Amino acid sequence: MLTNTDLTQIKKHGLSVDDIIKQLETFRRGIPPVDIVTAASVGNGIEVIPEEVQHRLVSLYDEKKQALDIVKFVPASGAATRMFKFLHEFLQSFNPEEDSFKKYIKKYRKQEVETFFNNFKLFPFVNSVRKTIREQYPDYKTSNKGERNICIAKAMLEKEGLGYDDYPKGLIPFHKYKKYATTAFEEQLYESAFYASASSDVYLHFTFAEKHVPFFKEEFEAIKKRVTFKTKKEFHISYSFQKKETDTLAVKKDDTPFRDVNGELVFRPSGHGALLDNLNDVDADVIFIKNIDNVVIEPYVEELAFYKRLLAGKLLFLQAKVFDYIRKLQEETITEDLYKELKSFFWNELNCKDVPADKHQMLYLLDRPIRVCGVVKNTGAPGGGPFWVKNEYGHVSIQIVEMSQIDKKKAEQIKLLNEATHFNPVDIVCSTRNYKGKKYDLEKFANQDLGFIASKSYDGKTIKALERPGLWNGAMYNWNTVFVEVPQETFNPVKTVNDLLNKAHRPDA
Template sequence: MLTEKNKEQIKNHGLTEEKIQSQLKIFRDGIPFADVVEAASAGNGIAIFSEKQQQEFVTLFESKKDELDLLKFTPASGAATRMFQFLHRFLEQFKYKKDNIEEFLQKEENGDLRKFFSALEKFPFSDLVMENLHNKYPDFHQFEKGKQFHFFVNEMIGEFGLNLNNTPKGLVPFHKYGENYVTAFGEQLHEAAFYATSNGIANLHFTVSEEHEEKFRNRYAEIQETVERKTGVKFKISYSFQKKETDTIAATLDNEAFLDENDNLVFRPSGHGALLENLNDVDADIIFIKNIDNVVSEKHVETIAFHKKVLAGKLLSLQQKIFGLVEKLHSEKVSEEIIKEAETFISEKLFIKNTPIYKEAILKILERPIRVCGVVENTGAPGGGPFLIKDKQGNLSYQIVEMSQIDTNDPQQKALAEKATHFNPVDLVCGVRNYKGEKYDLLQFSDPSAGFISNKSYNGKPIKALELPGLWNGAMANWNTIFVEVPLITFNPVKTVNDLLNEVHQTQ
């Protein structure tokens, strides 16, 4: 039973008692796994375009873009802490006063450290770290190697040094050109100039942690003149935060509301699916979605931009056909030929298997947001991919499915998951307006049952946590979805600091 104090908490958090009770019901009932029918593959749910087709889509986009509102939407709220996990362990485990660094690095579990220390000069922030160290310790170059390595890492990630550990990932230096350090944020701006620009203006929206907004604004003030001069583009940047009212309640292992030592309810951020609210608050003809850490050095940007334009051109091509059909279907007299044409389009171009035969049902499918998703060949990276799934009503559609949504204890479902040939790199181009140019309410096209329950702890006590349907899976479950194969060079996330050693992040 909720106390009056708890009810006041709920209200102050922007939530309702009904919403809290529905979340507790999800904890009790559990979340059903996705019913995977097959993995999407080339020619079977995943389109592969010839060079000629790619160029046609690029030309279409280029011819239309100055008539369109374009926006680049970038989730950027994460701190960089995970990038440096193995370096934290190094600081905890290596005692430079007594341990031998060569012996320590030869341990089998320290492969990441060996790679890191063997390539120190290739990291974009190395000169900054070394400059700080030489200012603090004039005799630094005389230190033993183990002590040098320990001090280097501490200066790099520690709070009294560069403090990269507590820096937003988007503001960590990813690349260096001459004397200039460029962050992931800076590269996202530079990249946007090549494909998310209309009439010389690039609009970008970043979802950030509230405490980091000022840091992003300050960084933009530092680089604005340089990036505008370099690209010839003006930038309009907006920011938003994950809303408090998207938080979910923590539950006990018995699926009751968890109370802390002061009998207060505990609320938790509900994962990136909460950003559906932020996405719903922005508006444009075409919205490009890409994670903050998926960038490349400047020499590869035109390649990335070309494939973004392919996806955007494909979206425009689909919209032209859909809008034409919808307009005809809304006319007073609808011929059998139009119905048949719409059925064929839904089946052959939207890859929806069980095509409806009635006008109202056809319109229900055509009148919804559309996204064209770039997918890359599976390299074994963790994460979701494109699958054909069956919903509770028996409808079949292609969706991005996270591995956590698949029941791997079921041998048949596990086997289907293992057949996945492609991976979701979060490379989306979205159309969120209808044929009249009116924006859809994106909240109406989510599948609330596609969330995720995980086991966490709070002050040492076990709790259950509820994540909302992910932004690019459950939150977009009822969008029209097209998968297109894009080359691996379009997927270059920096999950650990060593990823900065990959060729696409090297600038020399």
């Protein structure tokens, strides 16, 4: 099936023939769906921390952080294309010679499009778009409303204009203050100073598409003076991009390798699970993980930071307990009192219901990375949430489950999915060093059987694509995991451009 040319291409891509064979076997075998037992809920895997305990945990983090290595890890690889999806559809489907803009909206029920153009002056990029229109569309002012809206969309999205369609989401202007506009990238830096800093230094690691790295470096040089002055902190930024050797082979419907017009194999990025390699390269005591588009305007940052510090305090509390128990288990035989204490800790703090009596098995369960995940009440937002799941051996554990992992043909699984009370906003604080201070190899704690097979398009042809286990799904499957409820106000992602009209993104609101 593979030619000598294929073998050369595979090697050049940083992959081995064994890698390709395993991928082809996965396509043929398929990936079994996750077996949900029940949705996690308050008191059943999700903790609501009382206010007085919250302040103690925040104080614990504030006291300890000066002696810790702290890094904020921000997955920021994506282009902003999906953010403007409805505007693309507008450009493709609207013909001002056939319909007025008002008739078009009514006929095709394009409420998102109407909302965008009715509120266009409120967006932080309005002045840049108007400048581009003046330069490129001299007839703009004499055009009708539909034609003007076409000019606005083209000026924003097309390469000849601002080129936002192919721009990284982190560099799109998100917030408009009196004297300047800020990107999500700048807001990530600003808020980090309130919770991810030790002394006067803030360390951040961003994952980008390789082609975008120069743009982020340029942006950092442009904003560094402003954000340093506002926060009185010094920012240290490192960058990485999804590694080529994490790419996976595309196949046809019959699970044989798909080839392009030149007869070459086609490799695709393997989803955000590939970023486990990037995370594995970060060595720190505490790692905050947060998506690039989940930011707020400056007046809300202190409240948001309180809950980040809360999650970090909870992590340090758990970590201290885990390390203490590991040392005790290495030095002592298990007394009945110690076993009862450990059983309570596993059950109440680590969501582990099957507690072994053997000390070596206990050590095995304790000696692994820890993550504390903030979760918000379910509002119907798309994405994953916390569930109790059962693996092929009958072992039940608490995990973050995505829609794509569910067998939608099973009515009872859909019913359990719909019973979810909470949502995963990717608000995670991690401990990836062991009790001796040595970094774990995170690959050893992933469940490689929990990837995704998706249907994609390549040059107009349908292909099957294999994605690695999601970064906070299968990639962290064997971590010790704790879920803590945090307020809805801490979750303010920008999935579509209209989300920028929400209060959390409007300094003038």
